[in-house]
Amino acid sequence: MKAIIKKELADHxxxxxFLLIMSLVFMVSFLITHLTGQSIREVLSQGGSxxxxxxxxxxxxxxxxxxxxxxxxxxxxxxxxxxxxxxDSINRERNLGTLSKILAQPxxxxxxxxxxxxxxxxxxAIMLTALMLLLAGLGLVxxxxxxxxxxxxxxxxxxxxxxxxxxxxxxxxxxxSIYFRSVATSAMAAAALWIFIIFFVxxxxxxxxxxxxxxxxxSRPTARExxxxxxxxxxxxxxxxxxxxTQSSSILLDPTxxxxxxxxxxxxxxxxxxxxxxxxxxxxxxxxxFILVIPDILLLLGFSIITFILSYEAFxxxxxxxx
Amino acid sequence: MPEALRERxxxxxxxxxxxEMVELxxxxxxxxxxxxxxxxxxxxxxFGFLGPNGAGxxxxxxxxxxxxxxxxxxxxxxxxxxxKEPLKVKSKVGYMAENMGxxxxxxxxxxxxYVAELNKLSDVESKISEVLEMVDLKEAADKPISAxxxxxxxxxxxxxxxxxxxxxxxxxxxxxxxxPAGINxxxxxxxxxxxxxxxxxxLCSHLLHLVNRxxxxxxxxxxxxLLAQGSVKDLAEKTGLPDDLEAIYSHFFxxxxxxxxxxxxxxxxxxxxxxxxxxxxxxKAPLGRGESQREEENNKGPQGEKENESHH
Ligand SMILES: Nc1ncnc2c1ncn2[C@@H]1O[C@H](COP(=O)(O)OP(=O)(O)OP(=O)(O)O)[C@@H](O)[C@H]1O
Ligand SMILES: [Mg+2]
Numbered sequence: 001m002k003a004i005i006k007k008e009l010a011d012h013x014x015x016x017x018f019l020l021i022m023s024l025v026f027m028v029s030f031l032i033t034h035l036t037g038q039s040i041r042e043v044l045s046q047g048g049s050x051x052x053x054x055x056x057x058x059x060x061x062x063x064x065x066x067x068x069x070x071x072x073x074x075x076x077x078x079x080x081x082x083x084x085x086x087x088d089s090i091n092r093e094r095n096l097g098t099l100s101k102i103l104a105q106p107x108x109x110x111x112x113x114x115x116x117x118x119x120x121x122x123x124x125a126i127m128l129t130a131l132m133l134l135l136a137g138l139g140l141v142x143x144x145x146x147x148x149x150x151x152x153x154x155x156x157x158x159x160x161x162x163x164x165x166x167x168x169x170x171x172x173x174x175x176x177s178i179y180f181r182s183v184a185t186s187a188m189a190a191a192a193l194w195i196f197i198i199f200f201v202x203x204x205x206x207x208x209x210x211x212x213x214x215x216x217x218x219s220r221p222t223a224r225e226x227x228x229x230x231x232x233x234x235x236x237x238x239x240x241x242x243x244x245x246t247q248s249s250s251i252l253l254d255p256t257x258x259x260x261x262x263x264x265x266x267x268x269x270x271x272x273x274x275x276x277x278x279x280x281x282x283x284x285x286x287x288x289x290f291i292l293v294i295p296d297i298l299l300l301l302g303f304s305i306i307t308f309i310l311s312y313e314a315f316x317x318x319x320x321x322x323x
Numbered sequence: 324m325p326e327a328l329r330e331r332x333x334x335x336x337x338x339x340x341x342x343e344m345v346e347l348x349x350x351x352x353x354x355x356x357x358x359x360x361x362x363x364x365x366x367x368x369x370f371g372f373l374g375p376n377g378a379g380x381x382x383x384x385x386x387x388x389x390x391x392x393x394x395x396x397x398x399x400x401x402x403x404x405x406x407k408e409p410l411k412v413k414s415k416v417g418y419m420a421e422n423m424g425x426x427x428x429x430x431x432x433x434x435x436x437y438v439a440e441l442n443k444l445s446d447v448e449s450k451i452s453e454v455l456e457m458v459d460l461k462e463a464a465d466k467p468i469s470a471x472x473x474x475x476x477x478x479x480x481x482x483x484x485x486x487x488x489x490x491x492x493x494x495x496x497x498x499x500x501x502x503p504a505g506i507n508x509x510x511x512x513x514x515x516x517x518x519x520x521x522x523x524x525x526l527c528s529h530l531l532h533l534v535n536r537x538x539x540x541x542x543x544x545x546x547x548x549l550l551a552q553g554s555v556k557d558l559a560e561k562t563g564l565p566d567d568l569e570a571i572y573s574h575f576f577x578x579x580x581x582x583x584x585x586x587x588x589x590x591x592x593x594x595x596x597x598x599x600x601x602x603x604x605x606x607k608a609p610l611g612r613g614e615s616q617r618e619e620e621n622n623k624g625p626q627g628e629k630e631n632e633s634h635h
Contacts (some may be wrong), residue, residue, distance in 0.1 A: 003440035014428075097424025101483070104388055105441040106414035320390045321381065321420075 001107070004115030005122070012085060012123045021084050022127060025077055026134070032070050033135045036063045037143040044143075057147035058154060060139045062254045070135070071249045074162060075242055076198055079169040081127065083190045085120045086173030088183040090315070095183065100320045113174060113311050120170045125163055132159060150286050158252050161293065164300045165245040169194075171307035178314045198242045205236035205243070241303055248296040251289050341366040341491060341523050342387065347396035349382050349547075356382045358547035359396065364525060367517045371538030372527040373572065379547040380527040381421060384493045387525075388418055401490060414442060417484035421495040421527075423476070427469040431460055431479050434468060435486055442487045454482040458512075474505040481512065491523045492516065498533055510537050535568040543575055550575045 012018050040059055061070045090113070093099040102112060132155065139145060147155070173190050180186040209232040215225045237243030340363040349357040357379040364370045372380050385391035387400055389409030398405055405412045425434050432451055439447045455461050458478040463471070471479065477497065484492055494513065498506045514537045516522040528534050534541055535555065542552040551558055551571070559566040562574050 003437065006440075007437055093424075096426075097420065097422045098426060099424075100390070100420045101418075101423055101438070102441060103390055104413060104416075104418040104420070105438060105487075106410040106443075107441055108410070320385065 001111040001115045001118075004107075004112060005119045008089075008116050008119030009122060012119065017084055018081075018123070021081055025081060025127075026131060028073060028077070029070060029131055029135060030138070032068070032073060033060055033138050034142065036060055036070070037139060039063065040143050040145075056143075056145045057136075057139060057151045058253045060135065060143070061155070061158070062250070071158075071253060072246070075165070075245050075249070078162060078166045079194055079198065079242075082120070082124065082166045082169035083173045083194060085123060086116075086170045086177060087186050087190045088177055089116045089120075089174050090177040091181055091183050091186055092177070094181065103320050109316050110312055113178075113308075113315055117167075117171060117174060117308065120174075121163070121167050124166045124170065128159060128162055128166075153286055154252050154289065157290065157293065158249055161245065161248050161252065161297055161300075164297055164304065165241060168241050168300055168304040168307065171304045171311065175307050175311045175314070178311055178318070197240055201236065201240040202243065205233045205240075208236055209233040238299070241300055244296045244300055248293040251292045339366050340364065341401060342525075343399045344383075344387075345397045347383070347386060347398055348394045349379070349386060349391065350394045356547050357386070357393075360544075360547070360549055362542060362549060362552060364523060365540075366523050367521065368539040369513065369517060369524040369526060369537050371534035371541040372525055372544060373529065373531055373534055373541050374544035375529055375576075377546075378529075378544040380544060381495055382547075383544075384418065384495060384525065384527065387493065388413060388416060414487065415490045417487060417489035417492040419480045419484045419492070419494045419497055421499060423480040423483075425468040425471075425476065425479065428467055430465045430467055431455065431471070431482075432464045434479065435483060438483045439486050444487065450486055450488075454486045457485065458482045473500045474502070477501060477505070477509065481509075485520075489522065491525070493525045493527075495527045496529075497526065498528070498530070506533065513537055531568050531572050541568065543572065545576070 037060060040056060040063065044056070063069060090099065093102070099112075103109060136147070136155070139147075172193065173186075176186040176189045176193075177183075180189060209229045212232050213225060213228040215229070216222075237247060342362075342364040344360050344362045347357055347360040347362075348355065360379075360383065372383070374380050382391060386393050387398055387405060389405030389412055392406060400412050401415055403412050426437070429437070432455070435451045435454065436447060439450060444450060452461070452464075455464050458481050460475060460478055460482065463475060468476065468479070477500075481497070484494075497513065498509050501509060510533065513524060513526065516524055526534060526538060540552065540554050541558075543550045551561070553561070555568050555571065556566055558564075558568075558571045562571055564570045564574055
């Protein structure tokens with residue numbers, strides 16, 4: 001399996017399309033952090049630091065700045081990077097005729113998918129580490145804030161969460177490359193699933209909640225109506241990896257954020273000022289955050305394992321011949 | 324190589340069965356592709372697997388490698404069951420698929436290295452140069468495969484099969500898409516594998532005159548059923564036909580499914596399948612070399628198409 005991982009890694013880092021999407025992600029992230037950093041500097045110079053006590057550094061990642069926050073950006077574009085790495089991993093080799101050759105060598109079939117999966121995961125980890133270090137450096141130099149220990153730990157947990165999240169997408173795209181013989185079809189299927197999970201499920205969640213828990217007067221809902229609405233909406237978010245990811249990342253990096261996150265999700269709305277006003281001091285401690293996100297991370301891991309089992313099942317049953 | 328050769332001959336005495344299939348059957352849904360195939364292949368022989376398209380040749384090979392599971396029946400390859408111990412079988416058997424692919428952006432050397440690593444071979448570098456020498460691709464070793472001609476790819480495929488130093492090789496249509504000169508070199512190469520490397524070869528083809536040139540024994544397959552097996556001489560005796568595979572073949576198919584003869588002059592050196600050992604000493608040139616000499620003998624072949632690929 002080492003040989004497979006080695007070769008796949010070399011392929012990833014040598015492939016133009018991976019380098020392209022990487023530079024895209026890096027450029028946008030850089031831009032977001034730069035603009036956010038500017039806003040933070042402004043607020044700091046106006047003496048607004050009371051609100052920011054011990055949280056300034058994290059704001060770099062969560063504040064909406066001019067466009068939208070970095071976490072939101074990663075929740076949407078992280079999956080795309082995974083898809084680019086995985087959508088043709090098996091079917092390209094099948095069409096090329098190299099798959100039957102590899103499988104005629106003394107290796108197990110699951111080593112092939114596991115090797116490709118791990119190589120993709122390593123690539124993602126390298127990319128994310130580089131990205132976060134770069135942005136942290138930008139924060140240190142550009143804004144001049146030093147992260148507290150608490151903040152560093154939260155960012156590390158966020159790193160783990162993001163890897164698990166992108167790992168899920170990687171597994172999903174490898175699964176598609178096994179199911180679909182044509183590379184074009186698996187690319188389309190991956191794009192469709194991406195749009196569905198990222199953009200459609202949240203809307204569906206709200207629609208389902210309104211349908212199942214109608215409010216008499218939407219402008220002034222009763223407390224009970226609100227909780228049922230929220231519960232249904234949450235339940236649907238829970239089965240969506242993207243929902244889990246945004247929820248957990250906001251718990252980790254945005255600890256002062258109270259209650260539910262209706263305003264936060266997928267909409268490009270807040271100004272930094274408004275953001276600060278609505279998020280008061282206090283919030284949850286690091287250990288509390290940790291306990292809160294563990295179930296989400298486990299759920300995401302569960303999703304990844306399901307995609308892997310499905311991949312394995314499909315791959316082992318499949319005929320090896322190319323046509 | 325002689326050392327390895329000796330070991331092998333101790334393990335599998337020449338002529339003793341090295342592959343045994345008993346009532347081997349493969350169904351795809353209700354469709355029977357291989358139908359109760361009972362056949363043994365002997366150590367050190369070149370066995371020609373003949374049959375029209377869709378006869379089930381490739382499917383049989385895949386079952387021998389454990390890449391496809393038999394619906395019923397048993398297989399033993401080197402005494403091992405490919406269903407239960409596929410890895411052991413695959414480390415001793417080389418398989419050249421009918422449409423073997425390569426990583427186009429990697430060089431010949433890198434492609435070989437990957438195969439060697441998947442086989443967990445040691446001393447990879449020297450093995451690579453050894454097999455590249457053998458198939459006469461030394462000069463093209465660092466070229467990307469996308470710049471390779473069909474003949475060079477086929478030879479690289481042969482190198483990839485041989486790098487693991489197998490005991491058995493399965494060659495599925497190894498001459499597919501080659502020009503007459505390329506076919507000749509390939510066949511001359513194949514014919515020496517048993518005597519020089521102690522290999523057992525199964526050669527699949529629907530082009531019977533090619534099989535006729537190199538095979539010690541042939542098996543004729545149609546719709547998954549083995550119609551006949553044995554040396555051409557045995558088959559001739561059985562059927563009372565002249566000692567000619569073509570006549571035997573058309574006897575079984577009654578004229579149907581007979582391919583058009585390619586305009587390749589049959590190399591007379593190789594025409595007699597029983598003298599495999601002697602031909603080996605005559606032709607020591609590696610694969611791909613000596614094409615120019617043979618060109619004169621091949622003046623029936625289409626002119627102008629021939630290219631000497633080793634000069635790319
Ligand atoms: N995955 C599959 N599902 C259903 N039928 C299949 C499958 N693979 C092969 N077949 C059928 O099995 C039969 C035998 O195929 P096989 O490839 O073994 O033939 P072959 O003798 O190698 O022919 P060729 O000379 O064309 O390579 C064909 O009729 C083919 O259509
Ligand atoms: Mg075939």
